[in-house]
Amino acid sequence: MEKSAYEERSRYQQMVTARTPKPKYAKNIALAYLVGGAICTLAQAVFNAFSGMSLTKLEVSAATLATIIALGAVVTGLGVYDCLAERGGMGAAVPISGFSNTITAAAMDFKREGYLLGMGAKMFVIAGPVIVYGLVGGFVVTLIRLAFAGISG
Amino acid sequence: MDYVKAFLVGGGICAVCQIIYDNTKLTSAHILVGLAVLGAVLGGIGIYEPFVEWAGAGALIPVSGFGNSIVAGMLLEVKRLGWLGLFTGAFEVTGLGLASAIIFASGVALLFDPKH
Numbered sequence: 218m219e220k221s222a223y224e225e226r227s228r229y230q231q232m233v234t235a236r237t238p239k240p241k242y243a244k245n246i247a248l249a250y251l252v253g254g255a256i257c258t259l260a261q262a263v264f265n266a267f268s269g270m271s272l273t274k275l276e277v278s279a280a281t282l283a284t285i286i287a288l289g290a291v292v293t294g295l296g297v298y299d300c301l302a303e304r305g306g307m308g309a310a311v312p313i314s315g316f317s318n319t320i321t322a323a324a325m326d327f328k329r330e331g332y333l334l335g336m337g338a339k340m341f342v343i344a345g346p347v348i349v350y351g352l353v354g355g356f357v358v359t360l361i362r363l364a365f366a367g368i369s370g
Numbered sequence: 371m372d373y374v375k376a377f378l379v380g381g382g383i384c385a386v387c388q389i390i391y392d393n394t395k396l397t398s399a400h401i402l403v404g405l406a407v408l409g410a411v412l413g414g415i416g417i418y419e420p421f422v423e424w425a426g427a428g429a430l431i432p433v434s435g436f437g438n439s440i441v442a443g444m445l446l447e448v449k450r451l452g453w454l455g456l457f458t459g460a461f462e463v464t465g466l467g468l469a470s471a472i473i474f475a476s477g478v479a480l481l482f483d484p485k486h
Contacts (some may be wrong), residue, residue: 240392249388250381253432257380258373260427265372275463278422278430278439283470285431290474296485307387310398311405312380312431317471324479336479340472343399347433348468351406352460355440358414359448359456368452 245306252305256312260285282313289314293321319343372426379428402433409437439463 264281272280292298298318302309309315323342327335341348387401396404409432412418418438422429429435440460447459461468 242389242392245392246385246388250385253384254377254381254428257376257428257431260380260431261373261376264427264430279463279466281427281430282435282467286467286470287474290471290478294478294482296482299485305384307391307398307401308381308384310402311384311387311433313433313436313467314431316402316433316436317475320471321475321478322484324475325482325484328479328483336476340475340479344471346399346403347406347436350403351410351437351440354407355410355414355437355444355460356456358411359441359444362414362445363448363453363456368448 248304249306249308252301252308253311254308256285256308256314260312285312285314286317289317290321293318294325298322316344316347375425376428379425380431381428383428383432383434405433406437409434410441411437413438413441436464436467439467 260281263284264277267277267280289298292301292314298309298314299322302315302318309318320340320343323344324336324340327339327342329335330339383405387405390396391398391401409418412421412434418429418434419442422435422438440463443462443464444456444459447455447462449455451458
């Protein structure tokens with residue numbers, strides 16, 4: 218009895234694997250490259266514009282990031298970023314505008330669960346792990362670096 | 371030339387992530403977290419900063435740049451405050467990005483409803 222249930226399950230697994238559509242690898246990669254590259258090129262234009270002002274290097278980077286984050290949020294609100302993500306895949310998700318897209322989309326989606334425990338609490342449902350593990354990873358790496366190079370290194 | 375570099379490097383990072391996404395069972399959240407941690411590690415070793423210097427927005431804009439910025443902020447503050455900088459520095463550079471993401475996301479969410 219036990220065995221036949223197992224066989225049934227593995228047969229089902231085979232059917233699922235056979236019928237799952239294969240991703241169109243080449244097309245997906247090309248689109249991801251195009252969309253991601255385009256976002257970075259746009260960001261480079263913003264970066265160059267800020268470089269023309271009398272700002273420090275760090276301020277130029279920060280201003281560029283803030284601009285792309287703001288653009289990502291507005292484009293998400295207009296419903297355009299979803300189309301971009303659908304076609305561009307990782308090309309839309311990996312740039313910082315995708316980070317802003319996940320926060321904005323979650324904020325809009327969970328608004329119906331209330332402003333406090335919906336929008337406020339669940340805004341970082343996808344971006345949260347990136348911040349948590351980025352920070353923990355960064356902490357560990359910096360700690361190791363300081364242990365080897367000393368506090369002034 | 372800096373536009374070409376931004377396009378090639380930024381697009382390249384996205385394309386590599388797409389290859390990983392299509393060929394493994396990892397979700398996009400896994401890949402984004404992995405990329406952020408990778409950026410932090412490369413930042414800690416001292417590789418990512420010259421990379422940003424060379425590739426500009428192509429290295430700054432992908433999520434790996436976020437991980438690098440966390441480490442860059444920590445190292446900056448450690449120079450100023452010592453060990454305490456490990457804590458005060460985390461959001462030194464990334465704070466602006468996070469604050470603007472929260473503010474713009476809140477504003478947009480108040481004004482717009484989901485389209486689907």
